[in-house]
Amino acid sequence: MTTSTSKYKYITCDPELCIGCQLCEYICSYTKTGEYNTYRSRIRTIRAEEILITAVACRTCENAPCVIACTRDALTQDPETGIIHVNADRCDGCAWCIEACDFGAISINPETKLAEICDQCEDLEDGPQCVKWCPKDALELTTPDQRAQRARRKLAKEDVLGM
Amino acid sequence: MYGYSGKILHIDLNTRKTWVEAKPESWYQLYIGGVSMAARLLWENIEVGCDPLSPGNPICIANGIFAGTPVPVGGKYGMASKSPLTGFIGDSLSGSWFSVALKRTGWDGLVIHGASDKWITIFIDDERVQFRDAKKLMGLGTYATEEAIREELGDDQVRSATIGPAGENGVLFANVTNDGRQAGRTGHGAVWASKKIKAISVRGTKGVVVADPDTLMQMSFDISETSQGPYTVKYRMLGTATNVLNMNKLGLLPTRNYQEGTFEDAELVSGEYLEEHYKVKKIACAQCPIACEQMSAAPDGPYKGAMTGIEYECLFANGPNLGINDLRAVIKIIHTCDQGGMDAMSSGVTVSWVMETFERGIFTKEDFKCAKYPEGFEPNFGNAEAAVTLMEMIRDREGIGDLLSRGTRRASAIVDAERGTETYKWAMNSKGLENPGYDARGLKTFAVGLAVGTRGGCHNRTAAYDPDIQGEVDRFSIDDTRGRVAASTEEYAAVYDTLPLCKFIRRCFTGKADRAGAWPTIAKLINATTGWNFGYDDVELIGIRAHTIKKAFNIREGWKRADDDLPYRWKHDPMTKGASAGHVVTDEELEYLKDLYYAAKGWTNEGLIPKAKLIELGMDDVAEAIGV
Numbered sequence: 112m113t114t115s116t117s118k119y120k121y122i123t124c125d126p127e128l129c130i131g132c133q134l135c136e137y138i139c140s141y142t143k144t145g146e147y148n149t150y151r152s153r154i155r156t157i158r159a160e161e162i163l164i165t166a167v168a169c170r171t172c173e174n175a176p177c178v179i180a181c182t183r184d185a186l187t188q189d190p191e192t193g194i195i196h197v198n199a200d201r202c203d204g205c206a207w208c209i210e211a212c213d214f215g216a217i218s219i220n221p222e223t224k225l226a227e228i229c230d231q232c233e234d235l236e237d238g239p240q241c242v243k244w245c246p247k248d249a250l251e252l253t254t255p256d257q258r259a260q261r262a263r264r265k266l267a268k269e270d271v272l273g274m
Numbered sequence: 275m276y277g278y279s280g281k282i283l284h285i286d287l288n289t290r291k292t293w294v295e296a297k298p299e300s301w302y303q304l305y306i307g308g309v310s311m312a313a314r315l316l317w318e319n320i321e322v323g324c325d326p327l328s329p330g331n332p333i334c335i336a337n338g339i340f341a342g343t344p345v346p347v348g349g350k351y352g353m354a355s356k357s358p359l360t361g362f363i364g365d366s367l368s369g370s371w372f373s374v375a376l377k378r379t380g381w382d383g384l385v386i387h388g389a390s391d392k393w394i395t396i397f398i399d400d401e402r403v404q405f406r407d408a409k410k411l412m413g414l415g416t417y418a419t420e421e422a423i424r425e426e427l428g429d430d431q432v433r434s435a436t437i438g439p440a441g442e443n444g445v446l447f448a449n450v451t452n453d454g455r456q457a458g459r460t461g462h463g464a465v466w467a468s469k470k471i472k473a474i475s476v477r478g479t480k481g482v483v484v485a486d487p488d489t490l491m492q493m494s495f496d497i498s499e500t501s502q503g504p505y506t507v508k509y510r511m512l513g514t515a516t517n518v519l520n521m522n523k524l525g526l527l528p529t530r531n532y533q534e535g536t537f538e539d540a541e542l543v544s545g546e547y548l549e550e551h552y553k554v555k556k557i558a559c560a561q562c563p564i565a566c567e568q569m570s571a572a573p574d575g576p577y578k579g580a581m582t583g584i585e586y587e588c589l590f591a592n593g594p595n596l597g598i599n600d601l602r603a604v605i606k607i608i609h610t611c612d613q614g615g616m617d618a619m620s621s622g623v624t625v626s627w628v629m630e631t632f633e634r635g636i637f638t639k640e641d642f643k644c645a646k647y648p649e650g651f652e653p654n655f656g657n658a659e660a661a662v663t664l665m666e667m668i669r670d671r672e673g674i675g676d677l678l679s680r681g682t683r684r685a686s687a688i689v690d691a692e693r694g695t696e697t698y699k700w701a702m703n704s705k706g707l708e709n710p711g712y713d714a715r716g717l718k719t720f721a722v723g724l725a726v727g728t729r730g731g732c733h734n735r736t737a738a739y740d741p742d743i744q745g746e747v748d749r750f751s752i753d754d755t756r757g758r759v760a761a762s763t764e765e766y767a768a769v770y771d772t773l774p775l776c777k778f779i780r781r782c783f784t785g786k787a788d789r790a791g792a793w794p795t796i797a798k799l800i801n802a803t804t805g806w807n808f809g810y811d812d813v814e815l816i817g818i819r820a821h822t823i824k825k826a827f828n829i830r831e832g833w834k835r836a837d838d839d840l841p842y843r844w845k846h847d848p849m850t851k852g853a854s855a856g857h858v859v860t861d862e863e864l865e866y867l868k869d870l871y872y873a874a875k876g877w878t879n880e881g882l883i884p885k886a887k888l889i890e891l892g893m894d895d896v897a898e899a900i901g902v
Contacts, residue, residue, distance in 0.1 A: 130558035130565035133374070134498065137344040137561070141491060146481030147343050149560075150378055150431055157430060161417060161454065161581065162555040162569045221479045246498050246563035 119171040119193025120252050122154065122229065122239055128249035131156055131164040135241035135250060142232060142240045151220065153229040154241050154250075166250065168229040168241075169195060169216045177228075180211035186226070195228045202226050275299050276485040277339055277803040282315065283381040285396065285403060287469055288329065288388035292403050297382070303806065304892055308774035309365040310820035311336035311383060312354035316363065317823060317896070319385050322830055326358035326461075327444075327468040329389035335376075338774050341561075342377030342482035344494040345799055346501055347776035349373045349561030357460035358468075359446045359620070359681050360706040360730045362828045362837075364460030367734075367774055368435070369559035372452035375433040378478025390470040395423065395434075398476045408472035413439055415613035416451035423475050436473040437463040438615020440669040444468075445679040447620035447708075451612070454567065454583060455559060458617045459707060460729050485805030493799060497782055498563045505781035509566040510556070514586035515545030517711075521590070524743065525852030526713045529594045530655045531626035532702050532843055535713045536852035539599035548584060552601055557583070564778055570605055577606035577662070584608065587733070590711030591622025596629065597655030606662050614669035620681055623708035625664050627682045628674070629653050631697050636689070637674075644673045682708055699842040704731030714844050716854025717742040718752050722867035723760045726838045726881075728824040735771070737763040740787070750857055757870025768817035769796070789814065819891055826883065826893075829900045835881045838868055878902060 136152035144151050154168040171193030178186045178195065185201035186208060188194070204224030209217045217228050231252060232239045242250045251257075280302075282295040305311040315334035324330040333355050340348025351373040357364030376384075379400050386396070393408040411419050419436040434452060441448035441463030448463025449456040466472075484490055508516055521527040522540040529537040541547060548570055558565035571581035582605055592598065592607040611618035631637050632653050639650040642660075644667055653660035667675030677685050682701035689697050702709050707730025714721035723736030733739065738760045742749035747759060766789065770777045773796070784791025793813040800808045828837075840859060849855045859867075872881045885901030888894070 130556060130563075131560070132558040132562050132565065133371070133560045134344060134346075134563060137494075138491075140481070141344070141487065144481065145487070146483060147487070148378060148479070148481035149342075149374060150479045151481065155430075158453075162557070164555075164557065244495065244498070246502055247565075 117171045117173055117193055118255050119173075120231065120254050121171045121193070122168045122231065122242065123251055123253045123258065124166040125249045125251075126163065126165040128247045129156075129164050129166060130247055130249075131158055132246065134244050134246060135166055138240045138244040142235075143227070151227070153218070153227055155215070166241075167214055167216055170214050171195070172213075176211040176213070177208035177217060180207045182207060192231070192233065194230050194233055196230070197226050197228060199223075199225055275302070276483060276805045277343075278302055278382050279380045281381060282383040282385060283398070283403070284385045284387065286387045287390045287471075290405060302382075304819060305823070306772050306816055306820075307336050307339045307341075307382070308350065308352035308772045308820075309336075309354065309367060310352070310768070310772035310816070310823060312352035313363060313365050313820070313823045313827060315383055315385055316354040316356070317827055319387070320356060323832075324356060326356040326361065326364075326465060329387070329469065331356045331465060331468070333384070333386040333462070333465060333469070333471075335384040337373055337377050337382055339800065339803060340773060340775065341373045343484060343490060343803060344561070345490065345775075345803075346494060346498045347559070347562045347564065347779045348773065349559055350774040350776065351376060352771070352774060353450065353457045353462055355462060355465045356831070357729065358464045359461040362705060362730070362831060362833065363728055363824050364462060364465070365729055365824060366450075366457035366459055366462060367771055368450070368452055368455045368457040369562070369776065370453035370455050371560040372433040372435050372476065374560045375431065375476045375478045377482055378480050379476055380478065380480050384474075386469065386471070389468060393470045393472050395473040395475060396471060397427070398474065400477065400479055411472050412442065415439070416615045417454065417613060419473055420452070423473060427475070427477075429477060432475050432477045434473045434475040436615070437466045437471070438613060438669075440614040440616035440679075441467045442472070443669065443671045443679070445616050445668060445671065446681050446684070447617040447624075449615050449617050451615050453559070454557070454612075456612070456617070459620070459732065463615050484803045486802040490799065490802040493795075493802065497779070500782045501563050501779060505785055506564050506778060509564050509778045512545035512549055513566050513568040513584070515548055515568065515584055515589050517586040518544045518589065518594075519546070521712065523853065524716065525849065525854030526716050527594050528590055528702075528711055528713055530597045531595060531623075531630040531700055532713060533630070533849070534851050535716065535849045535854050537594035537599075540594065542599045543589065543593040543601055543604060545586075548601055552605065554581065559776070562776065564776075566778055570601075572602035572605050575600070575602045576659070577602050580606040580609040582609040582612050587711050588618035588622070591619045591626075591708075592661065595622055595626045595711070596661050598658050598661060599656070600658055603658035603662065607658075607665055610662060610665040610669065614665070616669060619710065620708040621665055621668060623702050624668070624678050624682050624685065625653075625661055626655075627686065627697070627701055628664065628678060629655050629660075630700050631689070636693065636695050636697060641674055644675075681706060699846075702841045702843065704840060705729070705837060707731050709841065712739050713849070713854060714840060714859060715849060715857045717749050718859060718863070718867070719747055719749070719756045719759050721840060721844070721859045721864065722756060722871050723764060725840050725864060726760070726868065726871055728821070728828055735764060735767055736760065737767045750854075752863055752867060754870060756867055757872070757874035760867075760871050761874040765814070765817040765821055768820040769793075769813060772816050772820040773800075815891070819893065822883065822888070822891060822893065823896065826888075826896045826900050829882060833881075835868065838881065840864060
């Protein structure tokens with residue numbers, strides 16, 4: 112699994128559990144835009160192979176490449192949470208941030224032409240709505256410790272069981 | 275208008291021109307979406323008596339009322355054309371991402387007229403329409419075609435409905451496939467091929483605007499939660515393959531071309547065995563929290579690496595029905611059908627016909643020569659390699675595959691005319707459509723449901739096996755209630771096929787698969803989406819109208835009472851083993867059941883629809899055309 116070097120929380124998806132239903136995209140677009148438009152979701156469901164399905168959202172990289180790449184200083188990273196904020200007054204939709212993102216986690220709003228990035232629903236009390244809605248509990252807002260523990264377990268399984 | 279754009283997109287392949295047809299809200303209130311709206315679009319856009327494979331047969335696609343909203347299992351669309359397999363209406367449903375993406379383009383439906391002179395794909399990019407050369411895609415399987423288009427257009431939000439090699443070659447039961455789901459059964463793939471359409475791709479970027487998004491969101495959340503409970507456990511855990519052992523116990527599991535209803539190795543092809551040995555992943559359609567698709571793979575043996583989704587109908591048709599007891603071979607057969615883009619039910623039941631015909635000595639090894647086996651082969655029941663090879667031959671229309679690519683009705687008629695045989699006696703179709711995996715000899719209410727089906731023998735359009743199997747009626751005898759029961763289950767199914775909502779959600783409203791629990795909730799979902807004021811009776815009428823427009827289409831194409839029929843075997847040959855042994859549906863019984871059914875529908879004894887009945891349903895122009 113490709114991981115970012117983030118010391119922050121971000122939303123992870125367990126591909127073993129994900130069924131590709133896209134309900135995360137519905138709730139995300141509804142929460143962020145007030146309409147049902149999975150094209151505008153900040154989390155993306157991906158079916159890379161027939162049985163390889165997962166969802167991807169911003170990985171809150173440290174020294175985030177998207178922030179560095181932005182020529183207009185429209186992107187800033189919250190030093191506490193790692194969440195990337197987009198300054199609508201400065202962003203001109205040039206898409207350099209999309210180029211820079213290793214995870215394909217940034218998109219341009221086709222109407223406003225502004226960059227859109229997952230903000231973990233930081234302004235909502237009950238947190239990321241996709242996590243709340245996921246019918247299979249495949250999505251989680253994970254800490255670096257949780258991710259590290261999972262990586263260790265996965266490694267152990269691979270080494271010991273060859274799985 | 276909420277929930278709809280009010281616009282149907284017409285595309286003419288002869289002239290490469292497109293135009294927009296605006297429909298009034300009253301039209302949507304009558305036909306809603308899915309199979310009903312698709313059938314209505316077909317009614318409006320075809321000339322009577324049109325050859326199904328001619329440019330005059332339009333492809334009509336109608337999206338769902340809930341597609342693109344969070345309503346669980348509402349991401350489905352309907353497709354209708356005149357069926358090259360039956361000559362009557364071909365109406366199918368498919369689910370998933372194609373439907374959702376189409377909704378976001380802002381088109382409620384598509385009507386594709388004419389035919390292209392070279393192979394193309396149609397790319398609907400919001401309001402723009404592009405015709406793209408399909409040369410590089412020719413010969414690719416269904417999934418590979420979708421991937422190749424996504425790769426070329428550089429956006430994984432582009433969703434495509436495609437045909438596979440079977441469609442390109444004109445197999446009459448070829449499917450249209452999107453996202454691993456099929457608009458199956460009645461040969462849409464052959465219709466697409468007649469227009470030289472390899473794929474239709476869509477990218478939609480617009481939001482779906484509904485009347486009351488907060489209510490719809492909350493209701494969707496609640497239904498989604500319920501759907502993780504006991505009411506869908508069958509679909510989530512084993513999928514419909516769980517039926518194998520149940521049907522076997524009831525003596526209804528078609529075995530060796532419906533010669534018997536029990537299979538000695540049922541355990542080895544059961545849903546339980548599949549789960550334990552071959553299941554690799556459960557997958558959902560877009561907008562569905564249930565995830566019924568049981569992706570299964572062969573881990574070893576000659577078909578190692580073959581992978582596909584397994585459900586009961588394809589499993590019965592290509593397992594017990596072919597006498598095959600190795601699920602790895604069944605996976606390979608269904609994989610060949612799915613990637614080739616042809617209906618695995620019709621394929622299986624056609625191959626079982628040829629196996630029986632071979633075992634009776636009418637065909638010999640010589641008849642099965644092909645590139646892979648130049649000397650021919652012997653397709654006895656249980657010969658898995660023969661079945662796999664026959665699927666490839668049908669897909670490619672190679673050798674005897676050309677005959678089989680026309681389905682059991684035509685294939686048996688051709689053989690019988692040439693050789694003076696009576697192979698039609700084991701050609702297991704109704705109206706030319708191969709029958710499903712519930713033996714009608716032990717399900718008398720279902721028997722009439724299959725006989726009267728507007729698209730032929732189909733378990734999706736009639737749910738009359740339910741009262742038979744649940745014991746609400748005696749499944750071996752008939753009485754004067756059966757016409758009403760059959761009509762009622764058909765109208766019930768038509769509501770789901772029209773919205774469409776996947777029927778697997780049907781118990782999530784009150785725990786029972788009935789109207790009383792579901793219709794009030796469905797009315798609320800419709801009202802929150804559209805701002806209408808639908809009640810229980812309006813929901814009921816959705817199904818009645820849906821069924822009526824399909825029936826009206828068939829009548830206009832020359833349907834007669836005699837077309838409502840069952841295969842010879844079900845009327846004459848009783849099974850010798852199992853819990854349904856000794857029964858047939860006699861001609862007298864069938865005719866009596868049809869009398870009851872037409873009467874329950876309020877039709878004439880000849881099965882025609884009175885003008886007044888159609889006017890009552892708000893279908894005045896239909897009354898004018900075919901009412902009596």
